[in-house]
Amino acid sequence: MNPKRRKRIFRAVTILTVVAVLGCAGWIMACRLGLSPDYDFGAGAYYYADIPGFESVVRDDAYRTEVPLWVHIVLFLGWGWLMYRLWVWIDSRKP
Amino acid sequence: MKTNLSNLWKKEDWLAVWIGFAVIAIACIAVLTGAFDFAAAKFSTWHLWENVAEKKSLLAQLNGAFWVKLLRTFLVLGVLFTLGVKLQGGKIKEYIPAFLVLFVLSVLVRLISAEFTLNRYLEWAFWALIVGLLISNTVGVPQWLKPAIRTEFYIKTGLVIMGFSVLFSNIAKFGLYGLGIAWIVTPIVILFMWWFGTKVLKIGNKPLVITLAAATSVCGTSAAIATGAAAGAKKNDLGIAISISIIFTILMMVFEPMIIKAVGMNQLMGGALIGGTVDSTGAVVLAGNALGAEAEQAAVLVKSIQNILIGFIAFFVALFFATRVDKTEGKKVGAGEIWNRFPKFIIGFFVASLVASFLIQPLAGSDSVKAINGVLDQYKNWCFVLAFTSIGLDTNFREIAKQMQGGKVLWLYIVGQVFNIALTFFAVWLLLSGVLFDVPVLDLYK
Numbered sequence: 153m154n155p156k157r158r159k160r161i162f163r164a165v166t167i168l169t170v171v172a173v174l175g176c177a178g179w180i181m182a183c184r185l186g187l188s189p190d191y192d193f194g195a196g197a198y199y200y201a202d203i204p205g206f207e208s209v210v211r212d213d214a215y216r217t218e219v220p221l222w223v224h225i226v227l228f229l230g231w232g233w234l235m236y237r238l239w240v241w242i243d244s245r246k247p
Numbered sequence: 248m249k250t251n252l253s254n255l256w257k258k259e260d261w262l263a264v265w266i267g268f269a270v271i272a273i274a275c276i277a278v279l280t281g282a283f284d285f286a287a288a289k290f291s292t293w294h295l296w297e298n299v300a301e302k303k304s305l306l307a308q309l310n311g312a313f314w315v316k317l318l319r320t321f322l323v324l325g326v327l328f329t330l331g332v333k334l335q336g337g338k339i340k341e342y343i344p345a346f347l348v349l350f351v352l353s354v355l356v357r358l359i360s361a362e363f364t365l366n367r368y369l370e371w372a373f374w375a376l377i378v379g380l381l382i383s384n385t386v387g388v389p390q391w392l393k394p395a396i397r398t399e400f401y402i403k404t405g406l407v408i409m410g411f412s413v414l415f416s417n418i419a420k421f422g423l424y425g426l427g428i429a430w431i432v433t434p435i436v437i438l439f440m441w442w443f444g445t446k447v448l449k450i451g452n453k454p455l456v457i458t459l460a461a462a463t464s465v466c467g468t469s470a471a472i473a474t475g476a477a478a479g480a481k482k483n484d485l486g487i488a489i490s491i492s493i494i495f496t497i498l499m500m501v502f503e504p505m506i507i508k509a510v511g512m513n514q515l516m517g518g519a520l521i522g523g524t525v526d527s528t529g530a531v532v533l534a535g536n537a538l539g540a541e542a543e544q545a546a547v548l549v550k551s552i553q554n555i556l557i558g559f560i561a562f563f564v565a566l567f568f569a570t571r572v573d574k575t576e577g578k579k580v581g582a583g584e585i586w587n588r589f590p591k592f593i594i595g596f597f598v599a600s601l602v603a604s605f606l607i608q609p610l611a612g613s614d615s616v617k618a619i620n621g622v623l624d625q626y627k628n629w630c631f632v633l634a635f636t637s638i639g640l641d642t643n644f645r646e647i648a649k650q651m652q653g654g655k656v657l658w659l660y661i662v663g664q665v666f667n668i669a670l671t672f673f674a675v676w677l678l679l680s681g682v683l684f685d686v687p688v689l690d691l692y693k
Binding site: 194195197 | 292297360364365366367368369370371372373409412415416418419420421422423424425426430431434435437438441442445446466467468469493494495496497498500501526527528529530532533534536537543544547548550551554559563566567571613617620621623624627628653654657658661687688689690691
């Protein structure tokens, strides 16, 4: 397929996708789908602190673990550092 | 290593840190001593066209207490930002009237975004962009308003304030299961999107790629704001990443629980999948709720861990951009140069988080921290609304179309999100299905 034609198809598919996504989002909002009468918030509450009464939504002791906090922190930092090194390696590769 | 001490009170990054710390300190004193009220203004939900049993009017909430809070918000932010602008060498005679108008526009944004349906799905970031864009692309932005358009300054300050709400103790909330689902998957998705965006789609705008990757894999708007600021993303980049994330979150909030139900996945796995993939925390709670109580709790636990990641991801992104993206070809970047380039507000973010996690929480208790965060959250939101309205005012539609790079940016998000869902599902299956480990039991008694 020649590049011009491929570009045209890509653009058409992108425009159709954008229209479908926006239409779908508009329809969800108009029909007020996905909401719960129990809660006075929706997808618009991006961050947990934006949710009114978040402490009543999440239980601090819903799960208890025997693994100490420091083990979590070590694993957290270790994995983070490993992934950073991998990122540097990926970035140094030629496309 | 050459360090200029005056940077501490002259540079935007440091000033954002000091302003953030000042707001946090005043909020702590106000809540812990109970000596005075420091709450910022907030519009409660109101109805415009909805056919509901109890219609809440906008006018009913505009009482004396509301106006006092609004005046307080204006004075606190106005005084602190004016001082910051003055120390950076700006002209306060030009800044004050411009800030006043920007604040009025921000009040309008928060008023619109408190309307029931708009608030449920889109809230302030989206409406701030829309209001700003409408003005800049119709009547235009007058010259006298421009001194107040300081997007990065407001964002950095908001992020430092937000740091106080990031509590390290949340890391163990769902034990190693939560860490496995939230933390193993997230960086892999970021790296995949980086590779796909920069190497396959060949998107040259690297800050946009990383901002979108963080929004997709971590937690939408908040992660995009932090990462975008750390990578030095352009204003349009942030607007695009957040708009895409917000619109797709609406779809995922409704369709993901439907699909999970249809395939017969159990509540624990379904909830964890939602917590790891749906971007905004509000949408996570509701999508989990649609599956049941256990799913809701699992979703929120996984999301709580993802919320901690924001600062760390921003830190690594800042380090990566300081050492690799912004460097001259063939030149090694020394420690002094890394320090000069490193965005200092991230240090403020971490300090605020450490103080809340290891000082205030152990000394004053979780309830006090929650009460302080209740106050700080509104100041954070006001800072971000000022920032996003500024972005809208500083953007035109032609620039946005150009930034989309013929649709590549949209496909980066879609492919990245599909990869995110597939990988999170794999992690959830591995950890929670019982094939390798014991299935955890959640205490759902409230």
